[in-house]
Amino acid sequence: MSPIIQSLLLVTAQVIVLLTVSPFLVGLIRKVKARFQCRQGASVFQPYADIAKLFRKQPVISTTTSWIFPATPYILFASTLSAGLLVPTFISQTPLNFSGNIIALVYLLALGTFFLILAGLDAGSAFGGMGSSREAIVASLTEPAMILSIFAIALTAGSTNLSTIVHKTALLEGIATDPSPHLMALAALFIVALAETGRVPVDNPATHLELTMIHEAMVLEYSGRYLALIEWAAGLKLAVFLSLIANVFAPWGIATTLAPTAMGIGLLVYAVKIAGLAVLIGVLECMFAKLRLFRVTDLLGVAFILALLGLLFFYILRS
Amino acid sequence: MLNVLWVLLIGYAAGMVLPLYPRQLNTQSLTASICAIVATCAGIALGLLGLIAPEPVTLSIASTVPLLTFAIRLDPLAALFVFTISLVGLAAAIYAVGYVRHFQGRVSVAALGALFNGFLLSMTLVVLADNGLFFLMVWELMSLASYFLVVTEHEKADVRPAGFFYLVMTHVGTAFVVLTYLILFQSAGSFSFDAFRHPEQALPEGMRTLVFLAALIGFGTKAGIVPLHVWLPYAHPAAPSHVSALMSGVMIKTAIYALIRVYFDFLGGQFPWWWGFVVLLAGTLSAILGVMYALMEHDLKRLLAFHSVENIGIILLGIGAGMIFHTYGLNEFAALGLLAGLYHTINHAMFKALLFLGAGSLLYATHTRNMEEYGGLLRRMPWTGLFFLIGAVSISALPPTNGFVSEWLVFQTLFLSFQLPALFLKLMLPIAAALLALTGVLALACFAKAFGISFLALPRSAHARHAEEVPVAMRIGMGILALLCVGLGLAPMIVVPLLDRITAPLTGVSITDKVLALDGWAVAPGDVQFSSISPPMLAAMLILGGLLGLLLAFLFGGRLMTRSYKTWGCGINLSPRMEYTATGFVQPIKRVFSTIYQPTIKLETEFLQKSRYFAKQRKFEFHIEPVFEKYLYDPVIHIFMRIADRLRILQAGSLHLYLAYIFVTLVILLLFAV
Numbered sequence: 001m002s003p004i005i006q007s008l009l010l011v012t013a014q015v016i017v018l019l020t021v022s023p024f025l026v027g028l029i030r031k032v033k034a035r036f037q038c039r040q041g042a043s044v045f046q047p048y049a050d051i052a053k054l055f056r057k058q059p060v061i062s063t064t065t066s067w068i069f070p071a072t073p074y075i076l077f078a079s080t081l082s083a084g085l086l087v088p089t090f091i092s093q094t095p096l097n098f099s100g101n102i103i104a105l106v107y108l109l110a111l112g113t114f115f116l117i118l119a120g121l122d123a124g125s126a127f128g129g130m131g132s133s134r135e136a137i138v139a140s141l142t143e144p145a146m147i148l149s150i151f152a153i154a155l156t157a158g159s160t161n162l163s164t165i166v167h168k169t170a171l172l173e174g175i176a177t178d179p180s181p182h183l184m185a186l187a188a189l190f191i192v193a194l195a196e197t198g199r200v201p202v203d204n205p206a207t208h209l210e211l212t213m214i215h216e217a218m219v220l221e222y223s224g225r226y227l228a229l230i231e232w233a234a235g236l237k238l239a240v241f242l243s244l245i246a247n248v249f250a251p252w253g254i255a256t257t258l259a260p261t262a263m264g265i266g267l268l269v270y271a272v273k274i275a276g277l278a279v280l281i282g283v284l285e286c287m288f289a290k291l292r293l294f295r296v297t298d299l300l301g302v303a304f305i306l307a308l309l310g311l312l313f314f315y316i317l318r319s
Numbered sequence: 320m321l322n323v324l325w326v327l328l329i330g331y332a333a334g335m336v337l338p339l340y341p342r343q344l345n346t347q348s349l350t351a352s353i354c355a356i357v358a359t360c361a362g363i364a365l366g367l368l369g370l371i372a373p374e375p376v377t378l379s380i381a382s383t384v385p386l387l388t389f390a391i392r393l394d395p396l397a398a399l400f401v402f403t404i405s406l407v408g409l410a411a412a413i414y415a416v417g418y419v420r421h422f423q424g425r426v427s428v429a430a431l432g433a434l435f436n437g438f439l440l441s442m443t444l445v446v447l448a449d450n451g452l453f454f455l456m457v458w459e460l461m462s463l464a465s466y467f468l469v470v471t472e473h474e475k476a477d478v479r480p481a482g483f484f485y486l487v488m489t490h491v492g493t494a495f496v497v498l499t500y501l502i503l504f505q506s507a508g509s510f511s512f513d514a515f516r517h518p519e520q521a522l523p524e525g526m527r528t529l530v531f532l533a534a535l536i537g538f539g540t541k542a543g544i545v546p547l548h549v550w551l552p553y554a555h556p557a558a559p560s561h562v563s564a565l566m567s568g569v570m571i572k573t574a575i576y577a578l579i580r581v582y583f584d585f586l587g588g589q590f591p592w593w594w595g596f597v598v599l600l601a602g603t604l605s606a607i608l609g610v611m612y613a614l615m616e617h618d619l620k621r622l623l624a625f626h627s628v629e630n631i632g633i634i635l636l637g638i639g640a641g642m643i644f645h646t647y648g649l650n651e652f653a654a655l656g657l658l659a660g661l662y663h664t665i666n667h668a669m670f671k672a673l674l675f676l677g678a679g680s681l682l683y684a685t686h687t688r689n690m691e692e693y694g695g696l697l698r699r700m701p702w703t704g705l706f707f708l709i710g711a712v713s714i715s716a717l718p719p720t721n722g723f724v725s726e727w728l729v730f731q732t733l734f735l736s737f738q739l740p741a742l743f744l745k746l747m748l749p750i751a752a753a754l755l756a757l758t759g760v761l762a763l764a765c766f767a768k769a770f771g772i773s774f775l776a777l778p779r780s781a782h783a784r785h786a787e788e789v790p791v792a793m794r795i796g797m798g799i800l801a802l803l804c805v806g807l808g809l810a811p812m813i814v815v816p817l818l819d820r821i822t823a824p825l826t827g828v829s830i831t832d833k834v835l836a837l838d839g840w841a842v843a844p845g846d847v848q849f850s851s852i853s854p855p856m857l858a859a860m861l862i863l864g865g866l867l868g869l870l871l872a873f874l875f876g877g878r879l880m881t882r883s884y885k886t887w888g889c890g891i892n893l894s895p896r897m898e899y900t901a902t903g904f905v906q907p908i909k910r911v912f913s914t915i916y917q918p919t920i921k922l923e924t925e926f927l928q929k930s931r932y933f934a935k936q937r938k939f940e941f942h943i944e945p946v947f948e949k950y951l952y953d954p955v956i957h958i959f960m961r962i963a964d965r966l967r968i969l970q971a972g973s974l975h976l977y978l979a980y981i982f983v984t985l986v987i988l989l990l991f992a993v
Contacts, residue, residue, distance in 0.1 A: 015867075055875035062886040064777050064893065066697040066704075070881075078864030085860060098841045099856035103730050104718065106756075108857070110763055111717040117767040121899060123886045124776035129899020132771065136764035137907040140757065147730075147756035151749050155737055160850040221886060225872040225879065297911050304753070315745055 006258075007095035011085060014094065018084045021271070022235030023047035025242065025278045032282025033206075047235065051228045059224025064124040072119035073222070073229035079112040080236045087243045088166045090266035091255040097163035102150050105162070105244075106143065109196070109237065113139055116230075120218035127210060131217025134293060138202060138214065141300040142195045148307035149188035152181050153248060155314050162248070170251035181317070184310035186249045191303035193241040195296070198234070200285040202296050205234075212290060239274065246273040320376050323365045324391070327405075327443065330358025334436030338429045348419040351432020355412035355439060359405040362443060366402025369393040370817050377449065384452075386510045392449035395821040396584075400446040400569075400576045403665050406803070407568045407672045408439045411561040414676050414796025417789060418561055421683050426471050431559065438464040438565065445573045451500040451510035458496065458573075462489040465570060468562045469554050478557045485554035492540030492547070496577075499533040502526055503585060515585040527586060531594050534581045535601070542574035544635070545605040546947045548628045552612075555627070556620035556688065560679020561796075563620060567627045568672035572664050575634055579657070583825040588645050588653075592744070595642030602639050603751050606632030606758045611915055614765045614908055615943050617690045617901045619678045622769060623671065626714060629758060630667040634660045636751060637729045640736070643744060645826060651833060652735050654826040655844050658818045658834070659728035665814070666721040666807055670713035673800035677707035680793055681773065684786040690772050690901045694779035699786045704774045706797040711766035713804040716759050719858035721807035724842065726759060727852055731844045761908070768904045777895040809854050812839030902941070909943075917944035 027044035034041025061070060086100045086108075100108070113135065120132035150160070157165040195202040198215040207213050208220075219230050247254060253269030255262040291299060334354030338347045369376065375394035382389060393401070415435065419428055441461035448454035466489070470482035500510070506522045507514035522530070540547040551571075555563045582590065609628030616622040641656025680703040681696065682688055697704035713720040716727075733755070736748030778784040788794075807814060816831045823829040836843040836851060843851035886893050909916055921940040927933045969980075 052875055055872060056877075056879075058879050058882055060882045060884050063883050064695070064886055066695075066775060068697065068775060074865045074868040075861075077868040078861045081864040081867065082857065082860040096856065096860070098837060098843070098851045099853040099860065100718075101850040101852060103727055103850075104852045104857065107716065107718055107723055107727075107759075108861075110715075110760065111712075111861075114712070114715060114717060114763055114767055117764075118771050118775060121767075121771035121904075122775040124893055124895075124898050125886045125888065126897050126899060129904065132767065133899060133904045133907055136767060136904070137911060140760045140764055140908065141911070143760040144753040144757040148749060148753045151734060151752065154734065158849070160731075160734060164849070224881070225876045228875070229868055229872065293907065294910060308750070308753075311749055312746065315742055 010091065010095045014085055014089055015081065017089055017267070017270075018081065018236060018239055019232070021274065022232065022239040023051060025238050025274065026231075026235045028275060028278045029282040029285070030206075032279050033285055036283070036286040047231070051232055054223075054228035054231065055225050057224045059222075059226050062123045062221055065122045065221075068115070068118050069122045069221075070226065072115045073226040073233070075115045076112040076233045077229045077236075079108045080233045080240065083108040084236055084240045084243075086162055087240055088163050088247050088251075088254065089243050090270040091258070091263060092163060092167040092170050092247075092251065093256075094163045097161055101160040102154070102162055102165075103147070103160065105240075106146060106150075109240075110139070110143075112233065112237075116218050119222075123221040125221065127213075127217045127220050130210075131214055131220070134214045135218060137293075138195055138296060138300075141297060142192050142303075145188055145300055145303035145307055146192045146196075148304060148311065149185040149192065152185040152307055152310035152314060153189075155311070156182060162244070166247045166251045166254065167256060169248070170254050170256050181310040181314040182249065184306045184313065186245070188303040188307035188310065189245060189248075191299060191306075193245060194281070194284075195300060195303075197238045197241055199281055201288045201291040201299065204290045207290075238278075242274040242277045243270070246270070246277055320365065320368050320372065320393070321378060323361050323368065324376075324378065324393075326361040327358050327365060328440070330354050330361060331436045331440035331443070334358060335433045335440070338432035338436075341429075344423045344428050345420075347429040348423075348432050349416060351429075351435060352412045352416045355415075355436050356409060358436070359409040359412060359439065362401055362405025363409065365393070366398045366400075366405060369398025369401065370395050370820055372398075379449070387452040387456075388450050388511065389453055390449035390511060391444075391447045392512065393447060395824070396576065396579065397446045399661065399665070399818070399821055400572065401443055403572065403668045404439065404442050404446070404569045407565060407668050407800070410672060410676070410796045410799045411435075411564050412796075413799070414564075414679070414793050415561045417792035417796075418559070418679055418683060420790070422471070422559065425474070431468070431471055434464055434468050435562065438468060438562070438570075442565075442570060442573055446576050449512045451504060451512070451515070453510075455493075455497060455500060459493060461570065461573070462486075462493065465489075465554075465558075465562070465566055468566075469558045471559050471562070472557070475557075481553035481557040485550045488540055488547070488550040492537050495533045495537030495540070497537075499530055499537055499581065502530050502533070512585070516587070527590070530581065530586065531590065534578060535597070538574035538577045538581075539601065540574075542571050542578075542631045542635075543605070543628045544601045544631060545608045545628060546951055548605065548609070549947055549952060551628060552616075552621045552624045555624035555675075556618060560620070560675055560682060563623075563679070564672035564675035567624060567675055568668040571627060571631060572668060575631070575638075575660070575664055579638065579661075579825070582642065583645075583657070588825065590642065590646060592643055592646040592741070595639050595644075595646060596744070596747070597639075598635055598642055599639030599748075599751060602632045602635030602637075603754050604632070605629065606636065607754050608915075610758050610761045610765060611912060612943075614761060614768070614905050615916065618688045619681065619690050619769065619773065620675070620688050622690075622765070623674050623678060626674075626762065626765070627667075627671060629762065630663065630671065630714070633726065633729060633755065633758070634663045634667065636660075636755060637663060637725075637732055640729075640732045640748060640751075641826075643739070643748075644732075644735075647739060649738060650826045650828045651830055652732065652738065654819070654822040654828055654830045655728070655735070655834065656732040657822045657825065658815065658830070659725060659732050661818050661821060662728060662811075662814060663722075663725035666713070666725045666804075669800050669803045669807060670710045670720075670722060673706060673710040673797055673804060674714065676793070676797045676800065677703055677710060680789045680797070681786075683789050683793070685780075685782040687780075687782050690769065692780035693773040693783050694895060694898065695775070695777050696783060696786055697774040699778075699783075700774075700788045702794045703789060703797065706794075706801040707774065708770055709801040709804055711770045713808070715763040715766050717763070719805070719808055719854050719861060721804050724808050724811050724852070724854055726755070728842070728844070729755065731850055734850070735844070764905075764908065768901055772899075772901045772904065776898050777893070779895045779898065809858060811835070811842050811854060815842065917946065918942070919944070
């Protein structure tokens with residue numbers, strides 16, 4: 001098999017894995033929350049049915065909007081999926097490793113955010129504008145913490161390319177003798193992931209109450225296939241962050257070769273890892289209340305300081 | 320190549336004279352633009368030739384004034400700036416054909432055209448000059464030409480003080496530039512740049528430090544480094560928009576050119592680590608404060624002016640990191656930092672000029688710069704909207720545009736700091752990277768605001784409701800820059816080798832092979848395993864991802880028609896007054912960063928006499944503290960005013976007294992001469 005065909009197959013496999021796994025994660029979190037609240041809850045496969053149904057519905061578009069509004073779901077979907085292709089899932093070496101490192105991933109996700117903010121403003125309703133405004137501040141506070149935690153991780157692995165980080169860690173190369181910088185970066189990145197994917201305590205994906213919603217307010221005017229794509233992209237973003245955390249901090253079990261058995265095991269382990277993280281998020285959402293918007297600053301400040309401490313620890317331990 | 324240079328010089332010279340003759344206003348501006356177009360095309364060719372030429376090209380004309388020669392030297396560094404100036408000049412000149420129409424009858428179009436050409440010529444000569452005195456002459460000409468352009472609309476009350484402030488600030492800067500050159504002259508014994516490079520006796524350490532500081536203050540004033548940036552948000556908005564594009568896009572970059580010239584060329588790149596650190600600090604401060612003040616602006620052109628401060632900061636981050644690496648002998652990384660800074664210099668020239676031209680188009684169509692009076696313009700001005708969006712995406716450093724590539728390179732340079740020996744710097748550079756991340760995402764928020772409030776939703780005023788698309792010439796001017804924004808982002812494999820020709824002589828190492836991997840398809844400082852991006856690949860992924868979305872929508876939903884319906888306005892018809900305003904949009908940011916803004920908010924409500932529950936009118940006032948003006952500039956101005964008051968005694972108005980002054984001065988000078 002020529003390397004190009006092999007790469008294409010791997011990319012296709014990655015796309016299929018990400019697209020199929022993302023609604024499941026959303027369903028799983030909802031199920032966990034329902035059980036904690038002593039409810040039966042919908043099936044974990046409900047999000048698949050939701051997306052399929054939305055695709056078949058006729059979308060309604062506001063008369064005040066411009067072309068930004070219908071274009072945004074596609075841009076958001078494309079940017080999130082592209083970001084997903086840079087993160088290793090079940091094999092440690094993604095074929096698109098060269099096309100972007102972790103900073104590219106951050107900026108690809110930012111591209112989606114940018115257009116989502118614009119779409120929130122486009123319909124002219126005050127809710128959309130409110131969501132956009134809040135998304136802007138949450139994103140601004142998240143990004144510095146994310147960059148610093150990434151740097152702390154990149155230092156231990158000696159790379160900012162995700163596949164390389166994961167591959168090296170999986171083969172136990174370059175992992176620090178003392179894991180404390182790694183752990184601090186992990187904590188920081190976990191907080192960042194909660195903020196970026198709009199989970200409690202930063203945002204509540206289950207609410208449509210004007211005063212509290214952020215992401216839901218921006219997409220309030222969407223319906224039909226546009227909403228389906230946005231929901232799917234939101235699930236994808238969750239999958240991207242969970243894969244990132246799972247594989248960067250616990251890459252064990254990931255396929256480091258292209259042997260069929262290794263890939264099979266890798267797929268299985270990957271599914272278990274991200275399902276575990278999804279359950280963890282579900283539990284956390286039940287344990288904590290959503291923070292007031294201006295208290296989010298403190299939480300993200302903690303993430304920033306943790307990442308900075310991770311960096312400091314790394315240098316002190318090494319010198 | 321000299322022929323091309325002559326075409327350029329003659330083109331601009333013609334542009335300074337010819338527009339003054341025709342009677343018809345249209346012909347005047349057309350003549351100015353045609354001359355500028357010819358000259359800028361020559362400039363683009365000259366820049367490209369200079370970048371690939373194996374040896375610098377020189378031209379020297381002796382003068383009768385001692386120490387002054389009209390010497391020109393085109394090396395790769397100068398060539399890059401000639402190229403950038405000419406490219407932005409070309410777009411601005413084409414744009415001017417349409418734009419200047421809205422000045423006709425109000426100001427002298429002929430003078431505007433002539434000054435426009437003079438401004439371009441002086442900027443080109445600033446980067447070409449090879450003699451200190453000649454440099455100072457054209458530097459002053461550049462300042463004066465831009466001053467007269469700023470006060471084009473001098474009949475407006477706010478334009479005159481803006482122009483005066485600029486004139487004062489630029490001359491304070493020039494004083495420091497003169498000081499820089501005088502110190503260099505003292506050791507070199509001549510004003511020729513070649514003598515500066517190889518002085519007769521080496522400068523003592525203290526003098527070198529003085530050169531560093533004087534150059535940073537002098538050129539920093541022009542570049543708009545915080546806290547010397549205060550003139551920018553006044554002067555840039557006051558100028559006609561195509562001139563603002565030149566001032567913000569390229570004039571402030573001549574200062575970047577001069578800084579690199581002085582630090583890396585004249586001083587030979589020999590400096591202690593704290594020089595680089597000071598530059599890095601100035602860069603970080605400018606970047607973060609520039610974007611923060613920009614967020615609070617609702618005057619579109621002032622907002623863009625503050626973003627120039629931010630981007631100068633990002634450029635200085637790259638250069639400062641490069642200087643630090645250079646001190647420690649890590650020349651490959653030093654070259655990378657410089658390359659990142661220079662890449663961002665070109666990119667910023669393109670997208671900032673594009674955005675200023677876009678702002679000019681909005682001004683042309685709506686006659687206001689206040690963002691709160693725009694709205695819904697994307698449907699009325701689709702081309703301007705598209706171009707402005709491309710500019711906004713570029714300045715927010717989002718893939719796959721040019722801003723992303725250069726900002727990514729700056730990030731990588733800062734990340735390579737783990738190779739430095741000093742722990743302090745190892746920690747400071749990543750923090751600078753984190754602040755750069757904050758800057759980047761605040762810029763994103765700011766341009767989401769600028770584009771979203773201006774172009775989307777319902778028009779907020781009659782001006783916006785009646786707006787129409789701008790003339791073709793203006794659209795072409797913006798279109799050229801928009802294409803370049805995308806092109807420069809997709810083609811680092813072309814840009815990087817050209818920039819390497821500049822950084823290689825300055826740092827002593829060529830890094831093209833190191834930075835470009837996989838036949839140029841990926842940019843990978845260090846090696847592909849450490850970090851890489853492939854802008855063409857990212858663009859392909861985005862396009863294919865979008866197509867996949869379309870395919871999925873078709874597969875699962877089939878061909879569905881969409882239905883149009885009005886936005887739900889809680890039961891009443893939606894009106895522009897229900898929309899989020901620019902002020903409202905940034906309110907959370909203002910609140911979170913209130914330590915920096917020190918906002919003053921005043922809300923007065925006047926109630927109806929009959930009932931305390933119904934308001935007759937409400938008055939809302941909000942402004943942020945102009946910290947630098949209040950605590951840094953006002954005291955200085957106050958002192959100068961007091962001194963001036965005292966000195967007024969000298970100016971009694973008597974002619975005899977003045978003659979006596981002249982006599983006394985003459986006697987004193989003669990005493991010195993003896």
